[in-house]
Amino acid sequence: MRPNERQPLVxxxxxxxxxxxxxxxxxxxxxxxxxxxxxxYVALMGxxxxxxxxxxxxxxxxxxxxAGEIRVGGVDIASLSDSDxxxxxxxxxxxxxxxxxxxxxxxxxxxxxxxxxLTGLSRAERRERVETALELVGLTDRATHLxxxxxxxxxxxxxxxxxxxxxxxxxxxxxPTGDLDRVTAQEILGLLARLNDELGKTIIMVTHDPKAAEKxxxxxxxxxxxxxx
Amino acid sequence: xxxxxxxxARNVLARRLTTALTAGxxxxxxxVFASVLMLAAGLRQTLVSTGQxxxxxxxxRGSQTEVQSGIDRSQAGIIESLPDxxxxxxxxxxxxxxxxVLISLPKRSTGKPANVVIRGITTAGLDLRPQVRLxxxxxxxxxxxxxxxGRSIATGFSGTDLxxxxxxxxxxxxxxxxxDAGHTGFDSEIWGDAEQMLQAFRRxxxxxxxFKLADPGRFDAVKATLETDPRLTLEVKREKxxxxxxxxxLSRFISTLGTGISIIFSIGAVIGAAITMYxxxxxRTGEIGTLRALGFSRRAILLAFLVEALLLGLIGGIAxxxxxxxxxxxxxxxxxxxxxxxxxFSFTLTPGIxxxxxxxxxxxxFIGGFLPALRAARMKIVDALRAA
Numbered sequence: 001m002r003p004n005e006r007q008p009l010v011x012x013x014x015x016x017x018x019x020x021x022x023x024x025x026x027x028x029x030x031x032x033x034x035x036x037x038x039x040x041y042v043a044l045m046g047x048x049x050x051x052x053x054x055x056x057x058x059x060x061x062x063x064x065x066x067a068g069e070i071r072v073g074g075v076d077i078a079s080l081s082d083s084d085x086x087x088x089x090x091x092x093x094x095x096x097x098x099x100x101x102x103x104x105x106x107x108x109x110x111x112x113x114x115x116x117x118l119t120g121l122s123r124a125e126r127r128e129r130v131e132t133a134l135e136l137v138g139l140t141d142r143a144t145h146l147x148x149x150x151x152x153x154x155x156x157x158x159x160x161x162x163x164x165x166x167x168x169x170x171x172x173x174x175x176p177t178g179d180l181d182r183v184t185a186q187e188i189l190g191l192l193a194r195l196n197d198e199l200g201k202t203i204i205m206v207t208h209d210p211k212a213a214e215k216x217x218x219x220x221x222x223x224x225x226x227x228x229x
Numbered sequence: 230x231x232x233x234x235x236x237x238a239r240n241v242l243a244r245r246l247t248t249a250l251t252a253g254x255x256x257x258x259x260x261v262f263a264s265v266l267m268l269a270a271g272l273r274q275t276l277v278s279t280g281q282x283x284x285x286x287x288x289x290r291g292s293q294t295e296v297q298s299g300i301d302r303s304q305a306g307i308i309e310s311l312p313d314x315x316x317x318x319x320x321x322x323x324x325x326x327x328x329x330v331l332i333s334l335p336k337r338s339t340g341k342p343a344n345v346v347i348r349g350i351t352t353a354g355l356d357l358r359p360q361v362r363l364x365x366x367x368x369x370x371x372x373x374x375x376x377x378x379g380r381s382i383a384t385g386f387s388g389t390d391l392x393x394x395x396x397x398x399x400x401x402x403x404x405x406x407x408x409d410a411g412h413t414g415f416d417s418e419i420w421g422d423a424e425q426m427l428q429a430f431r432r433x434x435x436x437x438x439x440f441k442l443a444d445p446g447r448f449d450a451v452k453a454t455l456e457t458d459p460r461l462t463l464e465v466k467r468e469k470x471x472x473x474x475x476x477x478x479l480s481r482f483i484s485t486l487g488t489g490i491s492i493i494f495s496i497g498a499v500i501g502a503a504i505t506m507y508x509x510x511x512x513r514t515g516e517i518g519t520l521r522a523l524g525f526s527r528r529a530i531l532l533a534f535l536v537e538a539l540l541l542g543l544i545g546g547i548a549x550x551x552x553x554x555x556x557x558x559x560x561x562x563x564x565x566x567x568x569x570x571x572x573x574f575s576f577t578l579t580p581g582i583x584x585x586x587x588x589x590x591x592x593x594x595f596i597g598g599f600l601p602a603l604r605a606a607r608m609k610i611v612d613a614l615r616a617a
Contacts, residue, residue, distance in 0.1 A: 007251070007542075057611055060522070062521070062522050062610040062611055062614070063610070063611045082526075082527065083526050083527075083528075085526050086521070086525065086526045086527075087524060087526075088524075089522065089523070089524045090523065090524020090525075091524070093522075095519075095523065097519070097614070098399050099515075101515060101516075101518075101519040101614070102241070103236060103516055103519070104238055105236060105239035105240050105243050106235075106517075110233075110236070111595070112521075114233075114236075114523060115524065117231075117232070117233050118523070118524050118525065162523075180388050
């Protein structure tokens with residue numbers, strides 16, 4: 001999908017993030033500018049401690065910047081209150097985690113349905129959507145299984161279905177293949193690429209794995225809190 | 230938006246052993262709490278149901294009980310002349326002048342002596358207590374040293390079986406019948422002929438006069454007539470109220486003591502619930518972070534853990550109530566220290582006790598769960614996810 005150059009989906013200006021430990025101020029991101037356009041598939045790479053996960057967390061609205069501005073879909077998310085930010089996340093962000101982060105007591109169906117509990121959809125509407133999402137990730141026959149009855153790859157597929165279910169503006173993935181073997185990792189990366197190609201989803205992915213990064217359309221390198229290359 | 234109840238309930242059920250132990254601790258507290266309330270309610274119900282709505286009890290002013298009271302024959306005669314007394318189908322006036330005395334009998338369970346009420350009654354006295362029916366033997370014959378015993382006396386005291394002889398007031402009294410008074414206070418009494426009792430105990434005065442009102446609505450007028458009569462120093466009460474007052478001191482003592490003990494026990498149960506809930510929060514830090522990331526608010530997290538703690542309390546409450554309700558099969562006997570007489574009564578579960586016990590259990594869950602729930606709600610998403 002062709003990026004819209006005039007109106008970036010994610011617009012970051014002068015973004016800084018510091019952590020304060022006692023008297024010490026630890027800088028993580030330094031005066032960073034970045035635009036991500038709708039329909040892009042971006043891989044954030046960099047060594048450990050470079051600030052890539054922090055940047056992803058800030059874009060996803062689960063952490064607040066020390067300075068600067070982050071606009072996603074035109075909304076200055078840094079200025080939102082805690083509860084407004086929670087509501088914004090529920091509507092605009094789909095999360096994929098390294099260790100899947102599924103609720104162990106809920107079935108695959110229940111896990112995928114979870115974000116829909118925050119919408120006003122009826123039970124029947126939720127069911128229809130969950131069934132579609134599970135079909136998309138090829139897990140229709142595993143709907144009633146608990147996470148511990150699924151393989152790592154299947155669990156990550158459930159997590160991807162969960163990330164998609166609310167049709168979010170943005171999907172953020174933090175090392176989505178970090179806990180998977182090579183073959184399964186390729187399957188998951190293939191699935192993410194499909195989401196980007198066929199459904200036009202904007203994806204920002206943090207990864208250490210160059211093979212995973214290859215699948216992305218755009219590569220961004222971070223080192224010591226600044227963008228390089 | 231709230232976190233689905235199914236997720237919360239499954240988390241409670243997923244930790245079966247911890248849930249069972251925590252809810253078990255609360256169940257024990259609820260069991261004690263409900264049991265003592267049931268005991269007090271049983272005593273109250275036994276004594277309240279002893280009285281009839283349209284019966285009136287007259288005792289000497291200032292005496293709390295029949296044993297302390299004295300009404301001489303001339304005073305009894307004045308009462309008897311009241312036009313408001315109901316008349317039976319055969320023309321008899323429904324009034325009974327009764328001596329009430331305490332004697333000591335050995336209990337079957339311990340062999341230790343306890344006070345038992347001896348009541349002298351007339352034929353009208355039986356008509357005034359329609360709940361009383363003979364279940365063994367026959368009625369005593371007026372003018373003889375025959376007695377009938379209440380069911381609780383027959384089962385609770387030695388030497389009180391049918392055809393056995395009791396010795397008191399320097400006479401031998403043969404037991405000719407056993408009566409059932411429908412789980413009322415009369416079940417714990419021995420009845421004989423009123424005039425024989427007066428003679429045997431060398432009494433010249435009755436203890437109380439009981440009569441049935443022809444028109445129950447005339448109670449206030451009758452009370453005013455008797456209490457303002459300068460020849461009388463008497464107190465007039467509805468029979469139901471009279472017996473209800475007799476249960477007050479003991480039932481209040483049982484309730485206060487039991488509630489006090491339960492509250493002390495509950496501190497332990499609340500600490501148990503708090504430890505369980507803190508452990509639950511600690512083991513699910515990653516889940517909390519994920520839920521928050523997905524868009525569930527801090528309030529939703531707080532509510533979810535509170536509901537989880539309340540569920541623990543509810544399970545404990547229901548289990549404790551189930552155990553306590555089994556106590557209804559038991560009848561216990563103790564001294565009512567208002568009348569100094571032994572009284573038998575059962576544990577009685579009332580809707581009020583069910584509601585109070587469940588509220589108590591839920592309160593324990595709420596107090597135990599609040600701080601852990603607050604800790605869960607206050608977690609930073611990034612920190613919680615890092616702990617996953």
